[in-house]
Amino acid sequence: MALLNFRKREKPDTPPVNGQIEALLRGYSIEVMPRTAEKVEDFRALLPQGTRVYIAHIEGTPIEDMVATASRIAAEGYPVMPHFPARIIRDRATLADWIARYQGEAGVDQALVLAGGVTTPHGDYDSAMQLLASGEFDRAGFKRLHVAGHPEGNRDIDPDGSMTNVSAALKWKQEFSERTDAEMAIATQFAFDAKPIIAWADALREAGITLPIHIGIAGPAKLQTLIKFAIACGVGPSLKVLQRRAMDVTKLLLPYEPTDVLAELAAHKAANPDFNITNVHFFPLGGIKANATWAIDHGGASTRPANPA
Template sequence: MTGKDVPRLEEARDGIPPGTRINITFLAGEDLGMRLAAARAVKRLGFVPVPHVSARRLPSRSALEEFLSGLAADGTAENVFVVGGDPARPEGPYEDSLALLRTGLLRRHGVRHIGISGYPEGHPAIAGPVLWSALTDKAAAIAAEGFGGDVITQFGFDVEPVLTWLEAVRARGVHLPVRIGVPGPAGVRRLLGYATRFGVATSASVARKYGFSLTNLMGTTGPDRFLHALAHRYDPARHGRVKVHFYTFGGLRTTAEWVARFRQAGQL
């Protein structure tokens, strides 16, 4: 969710299991008050807030301390997700999320569990070797500091690169639980817009496997086929601990209702 989505979360609350982890983005145009209020709302409604901390959007060390202090005061600092962020140039002293991990400020403000990013299909602006170094370095830093942690991946439409990437992650000695990014039900045009923005493959063959057509953009699609394929081919011995993380492109309530129906059908 974003800082502006509190009313939408309240609408969706009855369809979301208590204790669900809900990530709160760190967007440009949203201020400290909005971010803290969103984390408080997630906690008040019975869920686990996971505020994002965007390294390159932080203008100063004091801004990071102010954010973490606010979370700690509200009792919402235990879980965070650290990410580099979209700006090509840092707005302050932090080049990437590893720099945040090395400040020592997270533990000082009560953080106990840290999420980091994973990119099974690569990143449009970061070379593959750099992504691998970043992942292994961050996983090592989390372990060295005694934090709990997990990896949340970009969303995708094809399980093949996801499973291949998972094996490579484990081969590199990273054994954190991985939450596979899954696009919740949404309009095809919207999904493709996000896919283009984040560099996710959307070839015709992948689209057909996922369940939509690139020639018909007016429909809506859900991740049924993707989840079935992932479950069918998942091997704990090769892929480690794996869960899913839903991106609510079609809305919080729409995603929650879809997941509930999928569960009731015995498919999740």
């Protein structure tokens, strides 16, 4: 198989790599689902070595498919972080079984623990806090646990549009991080405007929440695709960025790229080294290949992948 060159591309028709964006993209992660992973012949042709790959667990996906996807991606040399959505896990025995399967079949030792987008819980759990408090991840020796963050709020948790419950949950998770051996971080929903993201991150730090933030960013995609996903996922005021773009006929048919939002976040981080956004987490809504190619073109890879066996 011919592999992509993971050095910076030198193309006469493309602008030079923005060094600040390149710095922010170091250690980026990306999210897949079993059905999207099936379309990728070999992740080593797309992603730099060491890229963390999250596997989203959508309601109705059998755990066998999740574990098989994790096993396949791990075998290609990538650290895998499956979702553990509380509201589709029936009980503690199910949680322990999932953890054991992931560990035994795919060597998994990290997880994104979240409530999940299901309205009615399938069993005993309805929050990430309950899963963490069970102690099952610590008993299994998980080395890394990520939790969800919502820079523009979450109406499933705070229907009134406030961030009261979301903020209280993050304070609990901050306290939990101080008594678990696992490294913890916040992985967020995607947004399209840097200013509210920066304000939210600063507010967390002022509230004593010091967990590193892996900021969710939507990868390149058709504008109509992004608007559809943004509405479905409850993206807040930054949706206006897409709506303004949709009204500009010169941009309507062009694919959206996350260059502007990342440039502003990267510039802020360069000017404020203690800024608590440490990593980028991509949602490849326009396809994994398109997202990976964009990342490469913007300096998001500095090493060549291992040759596939």
